Amino acid sequence: MKKLPRLFYERDTHIVAKELLGKVLVRKWRGKLLAGRIWEVECYVGENDKACHARKGKTKRNEVMFGRAGHAYVYLIYGMYNCLNMVTEEKDWPAAVLIRGLVPLAGSTEDVLLESTKGVRNFSSRVPDTLLDGPGKLTRALHILRAQNKEDLTTSDKLFVIDDGWVKPGQIQKAERIGVDYAEEDAKLKWRYFLSAD
DNA sequence: ACGCTGATGAAG
DNA sequence: TTCATCAGCGTT
Secondary structure, three states, rough: OOEOOOHHHHOOHHHHHHHHHHOOOEEEEEOOOOEEEEEEEEEEEOOOOOOOOOHHHHOOOOOOOOOOEEEEEEEEEEEEEEEEEEEEEOOOOOOOEEEEEEOOOOHHHHHHHHHHHOOOOOOOOOOHHHHOOHHHHHHHHHOHHHOHHHHHHHOOOOOOEOOOOOOOOOOEEEEOOOOOOHHHHHHHHHOOOEOOOO
16 A cells, blocks of 8 residues: 655645545554554644744744645644644645544554553553544554654655545534634634544 | 643743 | 743543
8 A cells, every 4th residue: 555645745735634534644663553544634724824833934843844745744732742744735835734633443453552552651541432532642642753743754664644445434524623712713714624423 | 620741932 | 041822631
């Protein structure tokens, strides 16, 4: 199965976001394969988006968003959690898709995920269904840290996305982004996309 | 509803 | 150098 190519990411952020739903995020860590199906995402688009980290221009933290599409943007939030984004669109147009939720894949993957989270601080929840249902939780479970910032998802063997041919059930749902109350009128934009439970 | 936690960027 | 602010999570 092939990694999604550069051209997949080098498009309108909303198209990339919606097409990422149902794809499989793969992380290789210490010889283990950790994976989940992407279920919920959010768009952050350009310097005019008041919720986007690039709203005040390029900084050391967000510079990867200004680069080529297909790279990972990983940052620390609330001093405790890492968030994973996929950089989209053309160079110098800062935009990305935040990965908010995954569904563990059936079979051994769940066991591997559980095994990989043993001993991780604050990891009291051991139920697979609740392991990956938040942007900070999924990075914790897949061991995605700021060391993975700027990783090239189109060439990396440690972090990438594949299309396994799975077909989405029903329609893509749409809602306001979470936790962006500070973004004034942009807080109301329905730029969160997710699949409904089946 | 709140505490945890520390990088970030803006102010001084 | 200090300070308020966070794209969250878990427990009350």
